[in-house]
Amino acid sequence: MKIMDLDENKLTQILLMAPILAKNDNHLQIKTAMKEYPITPGNSLEIEFAKDLFTLTTEEIINKWYDGNFDITGLFFKSD
Numbered sequence: 001m002k003i004m005d006l007d008e009n010k011l012t013q014i015l016l017m018a019p020i021l022a023k024n025d026n027h028l029q030i031k032t033a034m035k036e037y038p039i040t041p042g043n044s045l046e047i048e049f050a051k052d053l054f055t056l057t058t059e060e061i062i063n064k065w066y067d068g069n070f071d072i073t074g075l076f077f078k079s080d
Contacts, residue, residue: 003065010046030054
């Protein structure tokens with residue numbers, strides 16, 4: 001699943017910066033700023049995911065990032 005390839009720290013940084021970047025570029029909504037956010041080497045996958053969060057439908061995100069798997073219970077939380 002593509003979601004498992006994301007670097008959580010990079011993704012967190014992108015999402016935390018999104019409101020500031022939107023404000024600095026005079027966007028009324030973060031989603032419009034994210035559409036214009038450039039994809040750069042080194043964090044391209046994380047930027048792509050962040051952009052998709054604001055531009056794709058839920059089903060499109062599930063299909064693209066989670067391989068269409070709607071049951072991800074064990075994906076992030078491992079039981080002992």
